[in-house]
Amino acid sequence: MQVRNPPDAPQPARCRATTTCPYCGVGCGVAVELEQDQDSVRIVSLSGDVAHPANHGRLCVKGSALAETLSADGRLTMPQVRDEAGVLREVSWETALDLIAARFADLSRTHGGESIAAYLSGQLLTEDYYVANKLFKGFIGTPHLDTNSRLCMASAVVAHKRAFGADAVPCSYEDLERAELVVLVGSNLAWNHPVLFQRLKQARIDNPLLRIVVIDPRVTDSCEIADLYLGLRPGSDARLFNGLLAYMADRGRLDRLYLKAHTQGFDAALKAARREDCSLAAIARDCDVDVERLETFYYWFATQLHVVTLFSQGVNQSTSGTDKGNAIINCHLAGGKLGLPGAGPFSITGQPNAMGGREVGGLANQLAAHMDYETPGARELVGEFWNAPNIPQGPGHKAVELFAAIERGEIQALWIMATNPAVSLPDSTRVRAALAACPLVIVSECMADSDTLAYADVVLPASSWSEKDGTVTNSERCISRQRGLLAPPGEARHDWWQLAEVGKRMGYQAAFGYSGPHAIFREHARLSGFRNVAPRHKAGSKPLAASSIRRLFNIAPLAELDREGYDALRPIQWPVRRGEKGELIGTLRLFEDATFNTPNGRARLVPVTPQLPHQALSDATPLRLNTGRIRDQWHTMTRTARSARLMNHRAEPFVELHPQDAAARGLQDGALAQLAGRDEQGSVRGDYRARVRISHGQRQGEVFIPMHWNDHFASHGRAGALLAGLVDPFSGQPESKHGAVDVMPLPCEWQATLLIAPGIWGGHEDLAGAMTELEGCYWARIPQATLVRCQLAGEGQPDWALWCERHLSVQAGLWAQDMAQGGISAAGFREGRLIWWLRVTAGAARSDRQPNIAWLGECFASDQLSALERRSLLAGRLSGQADVGTMVCACHQVGELTIRQAIQSGDRCVEALGARLACGTRCGSCLPELKRLVEEERSDERTDSLEMA
Numbered sequence: 001m002q003v004r005n006p007p008d009a010p011q012p013a014r015c016r017a018t019t020t021c022p023y024c025g026v027g028c029g030v031a032v033e034l035e036q037d038q039d040s041v042r043i044v045s046l047s048g049d050v051a052h053p054a055n056h057g058r059l060c061v062k063g064s065a066l067a068e069t070l071s072a073d074g075r076l077t078m079p080q081v082r083d084e085a086g087v088l089r090e091v092s093w094e095t096a097l098d099l100i101a102a103r104f105a106d107l108s109r110t111h112g113g114e115s116i117a118a119y120l121s122g123q124l125l126t127e128d129y130y131v132a133n134k135l136f137k138g139f140i141g142t143p144h145l146d147t148n149s150r151l152c153m154a155s156a157v158v159a160h161k162r163a164f165g166a167d168a169v170p171c172s173y174e175d176l177e178r179a180e181l182v183v184l185v186g187s188n189l190a191w192n193h194p195v196l197f198q199r200l201k202q203a204r205i206d207n208p209l210l211r212i213v214v215i216d217p218r219v220t221d222s223c224e225i226a227d228l229y230l231g232l233r234p235g236s237d238a239r240l241f242n243g244l245l246a247y248m249a250d251r252g253r254l255d256r257l258y259l260k261a262h263t264q265g266f267d268a269a270l271k272a273a274r275r276e277d278c279s280l281a282a283i284a285r286d287c288d289v290d291v292e293r294l295e296t297f298y299y300w301f302a303t304q305l306h307v308v309t310l311f312s313q314g315v316n317q318s319t320s321g322t323d324k325g326n327a328i329i330n331c332h333l334a335g336g337k338l339g340l341p342g343a344g345p346f347s348i349t350g351q352p353n354a355m356g357g358r359e360v361g362g363l364a365n366q367l368a369a370h371m372d373y374e375t376p377g378a379r380e381l382v383g384e385f386w387n388a389p390n391i392p393q394g395p396g397h398k399a400v401e402l403f404a405a406i407e408r409g410e411i412q413a414l415w416i417m418a419t420n421p422a423v424s425l426p427d428s429t430r431v432r433a434a435l436a437a438c439p440l441v442i443v444s445e446c447m448a449d450s451d452t453l454a455y456a457d458v459v460l461p462a463s464s465w466s467e468k469d470g471t472v473t474n475s476e477r478c479i480s481r482q483r484g485l486l487a488p489p490g491e492a493r494h495d496w497w498q499l500a501e502v503g504k505r506m507g508y509q510a511a512f513g514y515s516g517p518h519a520i521f522r523e524h525a526r527l528s529g530f531r532n533v534a535p536r537h538k539a540g541s542k543p544l545a546a547s548s549i550r551r552l553f554n555i556a557p558l559a560e561l562d563r564e565g566y567d568a569l570r571p572i573q574w575p576v577r578r579g580e581k582g583e584l585i586g587t588l589r590l591f592e593d594a595t596f597n598t599p600n601g602r603a604r605l606v607p608v609t610p611q612l613p614h615q616a617l618s619d620a621t622p623l624r625l626n627t628g629r630i631r632d633q634w635h636t637m638t639r640t641a642r643s644a645r646l647m648n649h650r651a652e653p654f655v656e657l658h659p660q661d662a663a664a665r666g667l668q669d670g671a672l673a674q675l676a677g678r679d680e681q682g683s684v685r686g687d688y689r690a691r692v693r694i695s696h697g698q699r700q701g702e703v704f705i706p707m708h709w710n711d712h713f714a715s716h717g718r719a720g721a722l723l724a725g726l727v728d729p730f731s732g733q734p735e736s737k738h739g740a741v742d743v744m745p746l747p748c749e750w751q752a753t754l755l756i757a758p759g760i761w762g763g764h765e766d767l768a769g770a771m772t773e774l775e776g777c778y779w780a781r782i783p784q785a786t787l788v789r790c791q792l793a794g795e796g797q798p799d800w801a802l803w804c805e806r807h808l809s810v811q812a813g814l815w816a817q818d819m820a821q822g823g824i825s826a827a828g829f830r831e832g833r834l835i836w837w838l839r840v841t842a843g844a845a846r847s848d849r850q851p852n853i854a855w856l857g858e859c860f861a862s863d864q865l866s867a868l869e870r871r872s873l874l875a876g877r878l879s880g881q882a883d884v885g886t887m888v889c890a891c892h893q894v895g896e897l898t899i900r901q902a903i904q905s906g907d908r909c910v911e912a913l914g915a916r917l918a919c920g921t922r923c924g925s926c927l928p929e930l931k932r933l934v935e936e937e938r939s940d941e942r943t944d945s946l947e948m949a
Helices: 093-110 126-140 154-164 174-178 194-206 221-225 237-250 256-262 266-273 280-287 291-303 321-334 354-359 378-386 399-408 428-437 451-455 495-505 517-529 556-560 563-567 659-664 764-773 800-807 853-861 867-875 896-904 910-917 927-948
Strands: 013-020 029-036 041-048 080-082 088-090 116-120 145-147 181-185 211-215 228-230 307-311 344-347 413-417 440-445 458-461 470-473 478-482 623-628 654-657 672-678 684-694 702-706 739-745 750-756 776-783 788-794 812-818 823-830 833-842 887-889
Touching: 013 478, 080 093, 093 116, 093 413, 093 440, 093 458, 093 495, 116 126, 116 399, 126 145, 126 354, 126 378, 126 470, 126 495, 126 517, 145 399, 154 321, 154 344, 174 194, 174 307, 174 344, 181 291, 194 221, 211 221, 211 291, 221 927, 228 291, 237 266, 237 280, 237 291, 237 321, 256 321, 266 321, 280 291, 307 321, 321 344, 354 470, 378 517, 399 428, 428 451, 440 451, 470 517, 517 556, 517 563, 654 659, 659 684, 750 853, 764 776, 764 788, 764 800, 800 812, 800 823, 800 833, 812 867, 823 867, 833 853, 853 867, 887 896, 887 927, 896 910, 896 927, 910 927
Parallel strands: 116 145, 116 413, 181 211, 181 307, 211 228, 307 344, 413 440, 440 458, 623 702, 654 684
Antiparallel strands: 013 029, 029 041, 080 088, 080 458, 470 478, 623 739, 654 702, 672 684, 672 739, 750 788, 750 833, 776 788, 812 823, 823 833
16 A cells, blocks of 8 residues: 655655566567655556667557566565475575575485476576576586476477577568568467567558468468468478478579578488479368468469568477478578578567577576587586586486476476476376475475465575566577566565575585676676687688587677676677677677588588377367467466456457367357367376357367466366377477367356455465355356456356355345346445355356446445445446457457447447547557457448348
């Protein structure tokens, strides 16, 4: 609660600071206005940083809502240790850190350093990552340090290294604006990287000659700006691009001079592509696309030089994701379409610092500074620089295999930082069993609603965005400062500090005596330049010294920054060099000189043999399962669920089906469904329950579900429980886009909407317990600004009056029952204030009588309801109020039905809707959906006109 200062009190001071968004890999700059008084610092406004090269002032809806996620409620604020009774008890930092150091030292003596492991996150800052990698690989001596970035971009990393000799993304965002053709493959840019989508959309307006192709099994919002859409069969990407390579060769569209001078392996790659029938008809059949559309795509790609292929999780999350990446890169190399403005294969990452983690060795097969175990001399170089005694001999377990090793008992201690593997990993039920069996699980976490905390023996409260201080690297190799603006709550501490303190307690004081993140960054920058020699492959050049290792990643000039220079660091792309006047100069685009980081300086084309997904369909699991992100949520919702408006676009777990698949299973739009897979023995794998969304944009025989929901927000919402732990053999990345499931109606005899005031229930445990008494089969918990919304479903005939009295703290003050329809409407009050509101409807179908949640939220916030408001409660809205429908514009809280009514009233374009309703006028994330609604209404009008004629 804020107290107004007396008139003569000093007025709070205001200042402006810049930082970086913590969500997707775009890496948007954020401008923050701070207000400071004697007691605290507060964020009073937040907007995009117009000076940041990634976003030029734009922010998506998640970035715009960042300030809404900063409440101290629900934060971890004290270290905790699980006692002999299995209860987590608060302890001092000294106790927790001493315990960890002692257990690590004991395990190292008795089982060896390889019995200890760490599982990190692209949410960490580069400085956190660096210290973790140094502690575990350099001093504890375990190679088993991996990251959740393994789940999103590991296949692209391997593809880059196979082709270029280094994990080097050649492009910049500017290339999207300078291209003649942009191809989106396995990327719903509109939802997953919205600011980059807006940049591409503007580029298309600025350059009418720019053409955009979307290649995706689903018709997504990214198709709004597409000139051509290929709805290919899941898993057929390599076949598609192998066919493109053969097409370019057959039509004389290869850059023979470039291939001869700067590449190797073309003949083998082309031979591999031609092992299958490369006729357009055969490729169209195998990819299940229209042959004319296929030929158009091939012709556009082959005849344009300035082509950017933007690929993401739809390519990477496969048991053949690495080969798919190389099939794309092969086509760019064959046409000389990289190292030029507006040209190149462009892997866009999912997390804000997935690339920063790669720079410091955050993957189990890496060391540090873009070195790995396979590179001769790398172990010795890193060991010498760190003065580290215990560098492992070879790579460690990648994410999925790491948890299998825990299950086998090989790993005795695991430190998890800034990630939620109990939800996010495939075969998550098995992952949970492994965590439960692990003798020591340490979890560094900032939020109290992470599912993984249930398995922690030690909990360390971590700082979060706006508190953390360091750097991140986005998808275009741009290093930006994420600045610490606020103090962490309670005893929360930075991740790097926690790691360094354990290192010092283990006897490595000199190696971990950092004075702050700037000292860590400078060491990281020095290592990037340590015995790093710029590539030279010209005739007569001298061979490299035996102790040197050539690597593209080099930020050595940044090691010269003092504390003030580090604090003032502006975004800069690596590699970094000094100019003639000593200025820092970044690198916009790689390989402009066509010199690569391979031993002979040539890029490599890799032979690719297309493979089908390993999770096979069957009579028991006939539907192909695709998982992914949605527009307004992030990872497992521990941050975004704290913003009420981000919970409204897709409020519950859902499953998207083609109309024919839904009809064949007796499923209606809005009904509840149940998904299950099967393991190798035929046993049921997973139990996912969700709302049905029927979509013509979903291919028949395939379904889509979001990856975000966890046990704190839904009873059966874990997508990972349905997926097998099958991985790419080169990258270790799981096959998260190619599950095998069946979908069936979820039996239920009633459904309910329950709204409760905050604090009535402590959290999801109270809801889950109350639902057990109701024979509940489904619940979803949706936090809002002034209430918590719960969607419930179950069987039987509950005694609702008794249940409300028992679980909602007060009896019903209003009650109405429809005896004929079996419905109930009720509300409870305490001292005149609305405490809970309930509506129950009979049957499995969702009721058409949807309450006005926004108005009911106002009722919960009111100290005293008027007579009209009280009379209207049972109806769920004031007399005459219309249902606004599903939320479309999160910024201005504008619902789908409101938008459709405006279109029917004459607002026939997105601009007119913005003028009337303000939707789409802030962050722009909802613009594709607004356009789709306009087109749907127009289509309905045309259909009605034809029927009347």
